[in-house]
Amino acid sequence: MTAERERRLTGETRRSGAVRGTDEHLSLLFGTSTALFASLSGPAHVLEAANPAFFAAIGGGQRERTGVPLAELMPELTAQGVIGLLDQVYRSGERHVGRDVRVVIGVGPDVREAYFDVTYEARHDTGGNVIGVRLLGVETTQVEHARRLAAEQRALLEQIARQAPLPDVLDGMCRAIEELSPEVIVSVLLADDDGRHLRHGAAPSLPDFYNQAIDGIATGEGAGSCGTAAHRRRNVIVNDIASDSLWKDFRHLAARAGLAACWSTPVLARDGRLLGTFAMYHRTPRAPQETDLAVARVFADTAALAIERHHAEQARQAADAREKAARDDLSFLLAASTALAGRLDEKQTVQRLATLACPALAPLAAVDLVEAGGLRRVATAAPAEEARRLLAAHSPAHDAEDDAVARVLASGLTEVARRTPTGSGPWQELGVTGYVCVPLVDRGRPFGALTLLSTDGHCFDGHRVALAEELARRAASAAHNARQYAQRAALARDLQTGLLLPDLPDVPGAQLAAFYHPAGEGLEIGGDFYDVFARGDGSWAFILGDVCGRGARAATTTALVRHTARAVAPLLDDPVDVVKAVDKALNDRYAHQNNGFVTLVYGHLAPAADGLAVHLVRAGHTLPLLLDTDHTVGTVEASGGLLGIGIPPRLTARRLTLRPAESLLLYTDGITECRTTGSEQYGDVRLAKALSSAPRRPTATDVVRTVADDVRGFVDGRDVEDDQAALVITAGEPRDS
Numbered sequence: 001m002t003a004e005r006e007r008r009l010t011g012e013t014r015r016s017g018a019v020r021g022t023d024e025h026l027s028l029l030f031g032t033s034t035a036l037f038a039s040l041s042g043p044a045h046v047l048e049a050a051n052p053a054f055f056a057a058i059g060g061g062q063r064e065r066t067g068v069p070l071a072e073l074m075p076e077l078t079a080q081g082v083i084g085l086l087d088q089v090y091r092s093g094e095r096h097v098g099r100d101v102r103v104v105i106g107v108g109p110d111v112r113e114a115y116f117d118v119t120y121e122a123r124h125d126t127g128g129n130v131i132g133v134r135l136l137g138v139e140t141t142q143v144e145h146a147r148r149l150a151a152e153q154r155a156l157l158e159q160i161a162r163q164a165p166l167p168d169v170l171d172g173m174c175r176a177i178e179e180l181s182p183e184v185i186v187s188v189l190l191a192d193d194d195g196r197h198l199r200h201g202a203a204p205s206l207p208d209f210y211n212q213a214i215d216g217i218a219t220g221e222g223a224g225s226c227g228t229a230a231h232r233r234r235n236v237i238v239n240d241i242a243s244d245s246l247w248k249d250f251r252h253l254a255a256r257a258g259l260a261a262c263w264s265t266p267v268l269a270r271d272g273r274l275l276g277t278f279a280m281y282h283r284t285p286r287a288p289q290e291t292d293l294a295v296a297r298v299f300a301d302t303a304a305l306a307i308e309r310h311h312a313e314q315a316r317q318a319a320d321a322r323e324k325a326a327r328d329d330l331s332f333l334l335a336a337s338t339a340l341a342g343r344l345d346e347k348q349t350v351q352r353l354a355t356l357a358c359p360a361l362a363p364l365a366a367v368d369l370v371e372a373g374g375l376r377r378v379a380t381a382a383p384a385e386e387a388r389r390l391l392a393a394h395s396p397a398h399d400a401e402d403d404a405v406a407r408v409l410a411s412g413l414t415e416v417a418r419r420t421p422t423g424s425g426p427w428q429e430l431g432v433t434g435y436v437c438v439p440l441v442d443r444g445r446p447f448g449a450l451t452l453l454s455t456d457g458h459c460f461d462g463h464r465v466a467l468a469e470e471l472a473r474r475a476a477s478a479a480h481n482a483r484q485y486a487q488r489a490a491l492a493r494d495l496q497t498g499l500l501l502p503d504l505p506d507v508p509g510a511q512l513a514a515f516y517h518p519a520g521e522g523l524e525i526g527g528d529f530y531d532v533f534a535r536g537d538g539s540w541a542f543i544l545g546d547v548c549g550r551g552a553r554a555a556t557t558t559a560l561v562r563h564t565a566r567a568v569a570p571l572l573d574d575p576v577d578v579v580k581a582v583d584k585a586l587n588d589r590y591a592h593q594n595n596g597f598v599t600l601v602y603g604h605l606a607p608a609a610d611g612l613a614v615h616l617v618r619a620g621h622t623l624p625l626l627l628d629t630d631h632t633v634g635t636v637e638a639s640g641g642l643l644g645i646g647i648p649p650r651l652t653a654r655r656l657t658l659r660p661a662e663s664l665l666l667y668t669d670g671i672t673e674c675r676t677t678g679s680e681q682y683g684d685v686r687l688a689k690a691l692s693s694a695p696r697r698p699t700a701t702d703v704v705r706t707v708a709d710d711v712r713g714f715v716d717g718r719d720v721e722d723d724q725a726a727l728v729i730t731a732g733e734p735r736d737s
Helices: 001-031 052-057 082-092 141-161 166-180 210-214 226-230 251-257 290-340 345-356 384-393 404-411 460-498 552-569 575-589 683-692 700-715
Strands: 036-041 046-050 095-105 114-123 130-139 185-191 195-202 237-238 260-266 274-284 362-372 376-381 416-417 432-442 443-454 508-517 528-534 540-547 598-608 611-619 626-628 633-635 653-658 662-666 724-731
Touching: 046 432, 052 130, 082 095, 082 114, 082 416, 082 662, 095 626, 141 166, 141 290, 166 185, 166 195, 166 290, 166 443, 166 598, 195 226, 195 274, 195 575, 210 251, 226 260, 226 274, 260 290, 274 290, 290 460, 290 552, 345 362, 345 460, 362 384, 362 432, 362 724, 376 384, 376 404, 376 683, 404 416, 404 432, 404 443, 460 508, 508 528, 508 700, 528 552, 528 611, 528 683, 528 724, 540 552, 540 653, 540 662, 540 724, 552 575, 552 598, 575 598, 611 724, 626 683, 633 683, 653 683, 653 724, 700 724
Parallel strands: none
Antiparallel strands: 036 046, 036 130, 095 114, 114 130, 185 195, 185 274, 237 260, 260 274, 362 376, 362 443, 416 432, 432 443, 508 724, 528 540, 540 598, 598 611, 611 653, 626 633, 626 662, 662 724
């Protein structure tokens, strides 16, 4: 029995020795490997052997020992379920494999989070009995951290791509890094445009007093880790703030915030510009590992991308704002130009100027003009009637040196001030705080001034002043055009009045009426004319014609025709001879010029026993129309060519008698050739129809009114392209003998 027990014990000893030999070989095999190996014995999981990688992973130091249970060596494992898994493998003999298993190693300040790919497998003796557990594993902490950092970076890049606000991106980046590495405090500072100062960007875990103290810190040598890194454009590593000279001026601040180490990385744009700094703080002195520097590089690049995208977006928004402002300015000036040129009236123009300026450019506006050697306020604009009344009641002095308007008129230069205008005025009542006075200039000489007044918080910047000057320039041009228009219109009216009869004469046995409508706005003298005058022998001469062209040349030609006819008519009995004299006068005057031609109808009329005797000549003009007592309209045929073309006209006189109540209508082609908005002309047929619609036994005035009303109805108030003139001669009732 004793011999049998001895043999059995000897066999077990040999088998146990064989197992231990195998684990020793494994321990030697894993000795220089980064993989973890540990051999545990018995249900207490006593650590029999382990390689250096295992001891390094569990913290080293006092933990580098064998012969003690693992739960005693690493008491933190029990609460995390690791000892329970070892018990399960020991009891069941079944292998357990874990991937990226999270284990918190150590206690107190030395605690760290680690991840492992681990296998727990049972150790058997030669009889197949479980005698312990073998642990094989690889630490994946760095891989897991890298994976999580990559995920956080992807999330940040997605935020950047979505154009999330820069503060949100930077704050999220800081929090993500601090969550992955709880011992780290992250800060991002942003560089000013000049690169000489750093502003607070994000630092969610730093105290507010610290962030406020370093906000605006100057870059330079010795300005802490961040200021120095920004200055050097390279990493600055300070392992112990308390002893590093770079922190001499900020050491007390760091101590108050509980900061002991700071590693700063400059954030640079692709073109090398400084964008800011990325800093990692620690509360204990510490030197960075390569992984720490890699994290700093990765997230500094991410911060650079976010900041550059932010700058690009700001630049785009600024460009959009400038473009919108330019469009708004252009729209304002175009609308102003349209409004200023709406009516060619100088007083209305300057009133529009004041209205356009208020409130678009200023709360109050006034326009003063130089008139008859003095200065008169002609337009004002204000948001309230009382303010407008106060402004309108004030008149600046023309020659007072202390008056802004007087100075601007004297210098021709804009004056701007952030105070009330000098000189007397209702400035206090209106609450005026500043002004802009802009000259209105015509051909280099100021003829007035636009004064804009600010109130309350309103102020004039360079942009508003430039707009005011451009508005004043356009208003001055519009006022100049309005003044010129008024002068030209008055001149045209005066000349036209001189060329037309103010009143038709009383002709015995006849009624006379005329109609004249100038083309356009009447700025130019028309080419249509008519005249009736006595020949001195009891008969009368009449003439209606059309001069080719308009303006001064047409006026002089009209005058020549009329004056020649008036001069020769008393001397020549035949109308043909009178018209030939007119033709000679035209050709003699224009012998060396090509000034167009003249058409006309000229004739003599005298009372007769049965009406009016008419003797007329037509020279290239529209055919006269005859309205008889039956209201039948016919033409008066008379051949004749154009005058003033250098070719003697062939003229044939025509005699007729107008019976009582019969009318002769002479007219220019401006009536028959006028058009509607389409292409339809008024025409000869419509004119004859209108003439026949006159009242029974009409007067000359009735005939003219009927024709004129029909023509106006046809054009429907639109401007005509050619002058229109008509002369009606109606035979009166015979006198009792």
